[in-house]
Each structure stands twice: as C-alpha cells, then as structure tokens.
Amino acid sequence: MRIVVCVKQVPDVAEIRIDEVTHTLVRAGVPSILNPFDEFAVEEALRIREKHGGTITAVSMGPLQAKEALFKCLAMGVDRAVLLTDVFFAGADTWATAKTLAMAIQKLGYDLIICGMKAVDGETSQVGPEIAELLGMPHISYVKRVEVEMESKSITAERMTEQGYQLIRATMPCLLTATKALNVPRIPTLLHQMAAKKKNVEIMKAVDIGAQREEVGLPGSRTQVTKVYTPQYRTGGGTILTSENLPNAVATLKELLKKERIV
C-alpha cells in the first residue's frame, strides 16, 4: 500500500497581528508550522500503515524553508519526504497547486492520498478534491473516521456534514481529506526530531515532474489576487456589566435581544 500525504507549511494564524497604524498583516516573527489539518492526515496515514503495512510519502510544494514541515512529518514517522520547489511553482493558486501535486503524485505512485481538509492560511478546501479529479479518482472529504479493507481494496469513511455524517465507501485509489475529529496526532520525541533532521528531504523541480512553465505557478493560475486588505470587524468596545446588579444586567441583555428583533 502506497500512501501519499500532501502537506503545507503555513504561518501560525494565531500569532498573526495587524499593525494598528498601517492596517497591514505583521508577518515578521510569526512562526511557520505544519498546517494543523495535515497533522491529522499524517497521523492517520501512520495508523493505516501500522495496521496494514506499506509506505508513506509526505509531499509538499513550497519554498526551501518548507523543509521544516517535512522534517516534522519524518519525525512523526513517514518513510519519505519530497519537496516540490522551483521558481516555476511560485504564485500558484489552488488549480496550479493541485496540478503540480497531481503531476508529482503520478511520479511517486499511489494507492491512497490523504490531504488536510484545508490549509489554515488559504482556507479553500479545494486542493484535495481537485487533485482527485485530476488523477481521475474518487475522493471523500471532511473525513472523521476511516476503515481500510485490503482484500477489496476499499475505504469506508465517515464524512462530516452540517448535521452529522455520511458513511461512504470507495475503492482505491482514492483521496481523503482529514478533519480534526479523525485522531489525536502524536508528538514526536526530541530523539525522533533529531533523527529526522539527518534524513533526506528529496527535492523535485518542474523538470522532474514534467511540468511546463505555463501550466504551473502564476502563469498556470486561473485566479489572480488583485488586492489585499485587512478587514474591520464591527465587534468589541461594547458595554460590559458586572454581576453587582445581575437582574439589571439581564434586563439590559433582554432589551438588546428585543432591539435586534431576536425576541
């Protein structure tokens, strides 16, 4: 069983601050981490390997620094780590990212592909299903439980919905996207972390996956970001009452509910 896990290095969204004066995103000093949803993906791959055997390859597209995210995957226990890095890949939107990853995965070989349900920076939830479509396989998104059946080469998974879940069966090859409900990712020991740093992160460039300049990166992208800005949210600065006169505080709350036509 060949499992491929797609991972991304992202800025720690909780550490991002907005400069009060310039209203721009302060990225300096914001640590880069392995996308939290990808940790669930890696963990699930490890559990599947523990049960059914096979190999796990973690693959990421990004700048050279994204090696750090792959070291974390190696420390968690994946067999192989591949970084797709090339100036040709720069500026990719979801389509170009999915295309690049799909071309690489084609080269790497696969039975099962696992992605995080979204990256916490771009937040699109698109790359996984797009890779599945490009590789001509079914996908099960927002997965909260997985069962692999080796004999029938099939996957049975619970897919999260707004009100519960759907139980879905698909035959492999197949792609899954992982939610937080799937597992609790292991935390690699210091020893494993040090051992991982000595392992090799393989580098693949556009030529290695047979990608033409115009189909990947910015030229291959169908969406263009023409402007970015920091939004102003209409919250905060409200009246905060204490419990000194609780009936009065609650009455004020009721007035507010009335004003908003909620009651």
Added chain:
Amino acid sequence: MMVDENSTGIWVIGEEKEGKLAPVTLELLTIGRQLADSLRQELVVVIIGHQLEHMSRLLVDYGPDKILLVAGEETRYFIPETYSEVLSALVEQRKPFAILFPATYDGRDVAARLAAKLGVGLAADCTDLKIDEAGRFVQVRPAFGGNLMAVIHQPTARPQLATLRPRMVKPNKSGRKVSPSVEYIKPRISAKPFTKSLLRTVREVAEESGNLDEAEVVIGVGRGIGSSENMRIVNHLATLLKAAIGGSRGVVDAGWLPHTQQIGLTGRVISPKMYMALGISGAVQHLVGVRTAKEIIAINKDPEAPIFKVATFGIVADMFSVIPLLAKELEPPAPQTT
C-alpha cells in the same frame, strides 16, 4: 488559454436535501440577480437531485430567468463525482459566464471537482461577489483566519467559479413579474462511473441544536459549562432564542458536543446575527470562527477573559446565575389559573 468571450449567464447551483431547499440557495439567487442585472445577462438556477417537481415554486420569487432541474436515479444521492460530471456536460453545452455554489461541505466538493474537470478558476468561501465598472466579475474572500481579505479576478478562463459563504446576504424577493422557464433534464453520466457509494446518512446533531450555518442566533458553549449534564440548561435557552448550539474545541474534545458543532480555526466559520458565548475564554483559534457575527455577547466570570475584548455586550458573571434569569425573562408568562 483562450477566453470564450461569448460565454454568458450567471448560474447558481442550489442545494436540495431530502426535498428541502437550503436557504443559502435563495441567498445565492439574491446576489446572482444583482450580478446578472449589472451584466445584462440571464440568471439560471440549477438544482440536481431526484424528485424536484416542487422546487420551481420555491425559487420563482427570487428572480431566476431559467430553472434547470436535473432529476434522475443517478443523482438521487449527493456524490460530488457524479454531480460535477452532470454539471460539466451542461457547462460545455451552454457556456455560462460564472457559476456560484454555496460554501457548504457539499458545495465546496462539487465546485472543486468541476473546476479541475474544466480547468477553470475557483474562488472559495467568498464573502462578497460583485461586478466592477469594467464589467469584470470580482470575488472577495477572507484568508489567514479572516485577518486578510483578498480581491480576486479570473481573467483567463470561463466560466468563473465561486463558492459563497452562507448568510452573506439577506434573501430578497426580486419583485420581477416575468415568470421563469422551467426545464427538466435527465442526468447523463458519460464517463466511467466511480466506484463510490453512499451507505448511510446519520444525524448526530439534536434537532434543537439547529444548523450553525443558517441560524440567526448561535449559542457558543465553552468549558465553563463544566459537564455534559449542564448542557440541558443551554438547550432550554436555545429553544427560547431559536438558537443553534455550537461550542469551543474544549467542549467538543470533552465529548459534550459532536465534532460538527466546533466553531473556530479547526472547526466551522459562522456568520450569525448574534453569537452568545457562554463560558468561553475567547482564544484566537476560537474567535476566527465568529469574526463576521454582527453582535457578540459574552458571559464569563473572569473579567480578564479575552472574549470581552471582542464583545459588543458582556456580563461578568457566573453563567449558571445568568442563564436561569434570562430564561425566565424570555419565557412566555404562565397561563393564569383561576
């Protein structure tokens, strides 16, 4: 890549479940009507499913020029591989200018597969869609946990795809007098079907927990609730407020609410009119899920809790004192006994 300048029409892909139309469909039609009017193009709504005869009645008031009902055994259940296949055949044939989907679990799945199949762009989880002075379709979407907004164009491919978050616009009856044409289409699945099947659909969320995407009022429960038994008093308040119940990661991890109800970075992003946080500290990872709420009400016994920094109204108090008082205020007066 060549842009087909003749592509025309704004399409809205509706969401139908168990015979019911998801409210986000009407929101999409409302915004779709504005786009279509600005461009002087037609507005088409597409519903894919099984038995859809009653659908057009629910859609007419919201201004579509055309209603396409794709109904058949093949599309009885939501399978994104099949739905995108059906849509791709329609798109190749009729060449729309833009297609809008709801940013729901299902909507995102079909939109992504369709975009990849057609090789076109897709702007995900948009909060606003408009046409600029040059007649270009503009998509606005948040990124980095809502810290940043990106303005997006798709100059190189048609159709241009976007998913829109629920509750971004109020559904608005168009007031148009022309009645739309209704067309029934049999789904055609040409490519080899995927070996994938839906075995069962399970509802985990209690009826009274409501749909987090749709509810005007959402009650967010934090670890301050202390135990799953205490959820009962929140359920009662939710009934009085017609609120949906969600919660923090702490509450979900404790098993007091199902995973679907987690709000925040690793849960759901919601936009209710009012978010009422009970016993929630207000960690950044939680707050990114409620940034677009109009009002945030905080009840927490710790005056230093960060939730108060984003609250539009707050009470520093024990929630177990506040909830019964509030419930009493909201309960209909008991009938007089003589």
